[in-house]
Amino acid sequence: MGKREEANQLADKIFQLFADKPYVDEMVVTIFDTFVRDKEGDSQPFLRLANSCQDHTTEIIQKLRRLGLDVEHVQLQAFYPKQTIIAVSVNELNKFGCPHCGYRSGAMPVSGGGSGVWQCGECGKTCCVLAEGVVKSTIGFNGEYPELQSHPRRGTPAHGRPDNKPDSGGEFFRSRGIGLDDCSCFVCGTKGHPMLHNIAAFVQCKEAGERVVTMIGQGAVLDYREYEPDRVQVKVGACDAHYANLEELDRLVSSGTISTNVVKMARDFSLTPSK
Structure with a gap:
């Protein structure tokens, strides 16, 4: 049996193992063409579990080990250029926009556990957005977990794209x-x-x-x-x-x-x- 076929069969077994769990639809198994070998040089089954916030982590690891897997648990971190990460509530983000420039639109590539990584669509800087009632991020930023603070631009409404026209007309x-x-x-x-x-x-x-x-x-x-x-x-x-x-x-x-x-x-x- 080839390594790719073996990996596909393992993925099927993983989904079968969690078929009765309500969170199975959120699970993703990604196969990489790499090898993990033990000290004897023999190839070994290996699975890395990455998550930003997972209430069932311990249960998942225990069940996966029944398949004879060596499971490494990696807590998902968000790595960004060094900057002071500001954590604001989602309500204040909607009112006052980006904590750095006030722009109202952006993208959230990572979220989980009432926390999100929000990148401004204008200045490109990153902040942490917390759901109402959450006071500390569950997502790490270069090893730090920012705590909720007042929006630096509180009182100044968020702005969108300016109504500019081309110099040439139209x-x-x-x-x-x-x-x-x-x-x-x-x-x-x-x-x-x-x-x-x-x-x-x-x-x-x-x-x-x-x-x-x-x-x-x-x-x-x-x-x-x-x-x-x-x-x-x-x-x-x-x-x-x-x-x-x-x-x-x-x-x-x-x-x-x-x-x-x-x-x-x-x-x-x-x-x-x-x-």
């Missing part, structure tokens, strides 16, 4: 390429299918997106979501007959901006040369 319009969506054609207005070709493009903010929708007119819709206020998109559709026009629009906005003239050129585009 609006910022960062296309994500051509896909499919429920929309209408920006050339002829057709809406005869559940899904049409479309461009989804990020715009600067909600207000800018509303201006872009007005600029394009038919076939354009604003995609704004309250839980993602700084990931605003405008979607522009096209039917099969005008797919080439949508491709032309996507080409014309490759610089990251859109204007009334660009929309007109895309609408008027034809693969058949005029006589």
Whole structure:
């Protein structure tokens, strides 16, 4: 039996072992093509358990050892460039934004046990976010577990992306390429299918997106979501007959901006040369 097949069978046994446990759906088994050998040089089964906050760690380790595994328990740490990690409540993060710059949007790549690692979408700095009632992080930052403190910007509301415009005119319009969506054609207005070709493009903010929708007119819709206020998109559709026009629009906005003239050129585009 090959090592990969042996590993796959071991993974199956692990899931079977925990099949009756409510937390089995949260378990992930990852196989690495590495070898662990004992002092005699023989390959040995080895499993590393990594977790940020796991109420059943002891139970899991005991059950895994029934399979004859050498289990190493590694408590998950979040490693970031050296900085003083600020821990704030999720409520204050929502009100006042990033503790460093006040920006309201970011990403949370690691969370668990009422704690989360939050990275600002503007300044890029990291902070720790604690659920209401949690006073100390369960996630380590370079070996430290920050405690809850008052938000450094308390009293100053969080801010989003500014309503800026390109110096050359028009609006910022960062296309994500051509896909499919429920929309209408920006050339002829057709809406005869559940899904049409479309461009989804990020715009600067909600207000800018509303201006872009007005600029394009038919076939354009604003995609704004309250839980993602700084990931605003405008979607522009096209039917099969005008797919080439949508491709032309996507080409014309490759610089990251859109204007009334660009929309007109895309609408008027034809693969058949005029006589």
